[in-house]
Amino acid sequence: MxxxxxxxxxxxxxxxxxxxxxxxxxxxxxxxxxxGASGCGKSTILRVLAGIQREWQGRVDLFGSAITPGKRFSGELRRNVQMVFQDPYASLHPNHTLWRTLAEPLKIHGIGDILQRVNTALEQVGLPADAAQRYPHQLSGGQRQRVAIARALLLRPQLLLLDEPTSALDMSVQAEILNLLNRLKQEHGMTYLLVSHDADVIAHMSDRAAFMAEGVIQRYFDREALVQGEHRMS
Ligand SMILES: Nc1ncnc2c1ncn2[C@@H]1O[C@H](COP(=O)(O)OP(=O)(O)O)[C@@H](O)[C@H]1O
Ligand SMILES: [Mg+2]
Structure with a gap:
């Protein structure tokens, strides 16, 4: 499927x-x-798949079922698709401790074992349990993105939408986060849809890719083409 x-x-x-x-x-x-270049429509596609952008035409199936334009995601679908945004600072509430940021989605979905789940999520992304008492401004950019990833993982989604997840980070931190994402994908058997304008990131992470320009998919690349660096010509 x-x-x-x-x-x-x-x-x-x-x-x-x-x-x-x-x-x-x-x-x-x-x-x-x-x-693809900035403004070509990459984030818009992710936002449709996350249920954030609800006005669209065409056909979209998630996990084998069609989704309907104009409709909010709920229940299992909402849990199963999570998104990590480019700017971890903007995506975390500045006045909420990490505890609150991480516990809230669990409460919303009526999931128990909150303490255990939050601790596990922090551990999985390489943050100490006592980080839960901190605020976003007390963290580095890389740590903030780890929190955003922990929040996405808490609900144990099948599909993770990653919108330029490392482009706001320094090169060395970027590699750490990409490796973390690859490890978590293996451990949890997830599927990733990744957006990046960085050809190295694409080659390192992807099984397949599509190149977009001005709202149109121009070309598809399989793993072999990515290894050969064909996506670097676009
Ligand atoms: N909410 C919006 N309202 C109006 N125009 C938008 C909105 N979101 C995106 N756009 C426009 O749609 C196009 C695609 O944007 P986007 O998907 O964010 O591109 P990318 O992620 O590839 O940089 C751009 O021209 C952008 O200005
Ligand atoms: Mg974008």
Whole structure:
């Protein structure tokens, strides 16, 4: 079963096409990536798949079932798709301790064992348990992105949407976070849809990729093409 199946997805903002007829499939356990210049529509596709962007046309299947435009995600679907954003500072509430940030999604979904789950999530991303009492401004950029990843993992999603997850970080920290993501994917059997404009990140992470320009997918790359660096020409 495919985890994601997009067929002729189109998204318009005020009559302007942000995404035109985008089609691709992501199989279970894969990392599929979207490459392309700023403004080409990558984040918009992720936002549709996260249920944040609800106005769209075409066909979108998640976990083998069609999703409906205009409809909020709920229940299992909402748990099963999580997103990590580019800027961990903006995506964490500045006045909430990490404890609150991590406990809240569990409460919302009526999940018990909160203390245990939060501690496990912190440990999985390499943060000490006492970090729970800290605020985002007391953390480095890399630590903040670890928290954002921990928050996404708490609900044990099948699909993780990663929108430029390391582009706000220093090179050395970037590598740590990418390796962490690869390890977690293995351990939890997740599927990744990754957005990056960095050809090295794409080559390091992806099984397959698609290159976008101006809302249109121009080319697809398999693992062999990525190893050969064909995506670097685009
Ligand atoms: N909420 C929005 N309202 C209006 N235009 C938007 C909105 N979100 C994105 N866009 C426009 O849609 C296009 C694609 O944006 P985006 O998906 O964010 O690109 P990327 O992630 O590839 O940089 C851009 O022209 C952007 O300005
Ligand atoms: Mg973007």
């Amino acid at each position: 495919s985890i994601v199946n997009l067929d002729a997805l189109q998204v318009n903002f005020a009559g302007k096409k942000a995404v035109s007829a985008a089609s691709f499939t992501v199989e279970a356990g894969e990392t599929f990536s979207l490459i």
